Amino acid sequence: MLRYILLGLLSYRPMSGYDLEGQIKVSTGNFWHAKLSQIYATLKRLEEEGGVVSHIDPQEGRPDRRVYQIMEAGREELRVWLAEPVTEHEVKKDGLLVKVFFHPPEDKESLLAQLRIQLQLHRSKLAEYRQESPEAIQHMIAEQPELASNAVLWEATRRFGEMYEITYIQWLEDTILTVENRLPSTT
Amino acid sequence: MLRYILLGLLSYRPMSGYDLEGQIKVSTGNFWHAKLSQIYATLKRLEEEGGVVSHIDPQEGRPDRRVYQIMEAGREELRVWLAEPVTEHEVKKDGLLVKVFFHPPEDKESLLAQLRIQLQLHRSKLAEYRQESPEAIQHMIAEQPELASNAVLWEATRRFGEMYEITYIQWLEDTILTVENRLPSTT
């Protein structure tokens, strides 16, 4: 999957591995991310397979950059992948739900403490979707105005994140109430 | 993670690898699942480490079963893990959002077709959360009435799935309208 994200971002403009990590953070980062080590390894494989080429961009006072550029073979691979529909329901793994499922019902306070931590995390994530994400989209358009029509779809993925967090927060609030009222008190 | 799910299920009662696969399907399957091969491998490691023990249960006309039982060391490991709060925001990877993000904006119909397929998938998943999942919970309580107070938490995770699917469907409907109206028509 990372492979296609790299091809997708390189289809906008040439970039180094380091640049790509930064771009992922402000674009697909909310629904797919990767560590630098994996990005470098995937770029290497992509170049061996002919989807991209790289050249060294010498710099002074800091390490040389290896800048990657997409090739026609890479564009074609991306096009084919994007055209393939997803026909299976994707399971979203969620470690917190595993903890909730198996939590000992008599240990009410420990569970409430965990749900309250989650509430904070998801509230700040929601704020991020409302503040930073729209700015990031504006920034990308400002840098490459020719991508303005892509922004409608970028915005759709941002909106997904926002809706998801609203739902998650709602669920946490509901579940906190349920646990407070429906689980036996040990005190 | 699978490790803790296996410990969690075995804390209810002894089971074989095959049984565990079936249990996962009707319990944590909506937010964490695993293939049989991984279950067998993980049980083997768990036994080597002393969290569980197995014994062979001979059968006629069909293969012998290897039934696993949780040990005190396994219960303790589970207890410790459940008590550790999750303090980082977990990124839910979603391949469909990657496809939406990078979809060529001029290829409107291909995108709409994909979104409509997703709408079907998520609607039938929602129906499942409303019909099969409550039945599965009732079935587990009927088999082990002593777990009735755990069911409050099982129900909370089911409710999460239901809310998630409602949100996903809402987003798909919104996005279909947006794509129809806000992307250029090629016809």
Add this chain to the structure above:
DNA sequence: TCGCTCATGTAATGGGTTACATGATTCA
């Protein structure tokens, strides 16, 4: 007769994380 359920496992491969290794510049 074909496919499903029951039942166990191993081997190869792929995807991803953590740790290791290096080092200059810049800002608080």
Add this chain to the structure above:
DNA sequence: TGAATCATGTAACCCATTACATGAGCGA
């Protein structure tokens, strides 16, 4: 002075999927 940013990569490991291997019983 210490942390963050810029910049690249390798190696070891862990988690998970796919493919392989076996085989009886049962219902459509």
